[in-house]
Amino acid sequence: MTTTEPLIVPNFGDEDETDRKLVIICSKGNLDMAYPGLVLANAALGEGIAVDLFFTFWGFDMITKNRQAHLKFSPVGNTAMHLPTGGRMPQWLSPFPGMTWVATKMMRKQIDDLGIPPVDEFLDQIVASGGRLWACRMSADMQGLTMEDLRDDVEDIITAADFMDLSEGAQTLFI
């Protein structure tokens, strides 16, 4: 049955006064663990939510110029790794030479098949959408990296105390 309703206009929240803000801490440098933060950041920006990404420890590889395009996925220690033919991948097999190469290649293809960009392009899109990137001071010092080594759109290398200012009033995710 069809009923005629008065005009309904979707609420896009343009009048909302709540400045919802999301901070995502990216601490992993494996290909598979780079994506959760990127996907959520992108989705949040598309919903009008302010997003800051803070990269720390292994997450530095996501914003280091000569590393961000070369993240790897390793099946080692991952008991949720399934084979394309069905069944679980035996744990004794995963450390074999070449397995990381194969698994990385497969994951990159799956990601690409879904129209999801590689990490560097995804960060380009996030920055174009208004997201901001921050790097962790301690991680930079530990790895001997400076702003020169990082993507040009990284805002700054900041301390843990600076992070407290950055994340004030924000919903914070640690990945």
Next chain:
Amino acid sequence: MSTTSLIGREVHVDAEGFLTEFDEWDEALGAELAAQIGVAMTDDHWALIRFLRADYAETGQTATTRRVATVGGVPVKQQFELFPKKPGKKMAYVAGLPKPAGCV
């Protein structure tokens, strides 16, 4: 299923107000939908909306902001300028299409 009246025509809409029938849309209706959400349509807006319509006709899915950038050629930054804050949903609304289903 509900209908509502826009520019003197009965159109089918879902509970949030998005059009549900692809063929009930035309550009006059699109302009009215845009006005409802405070978007003043320019040539750039129309180029994007026409891409969304054509892409939906071809794929059966509403293009995400990512696809509008890579296939439609409208950079993400510009999409945010044309349809502020929530470009994906606003574009779909004006184009008379469902909200994009993809995550990226």
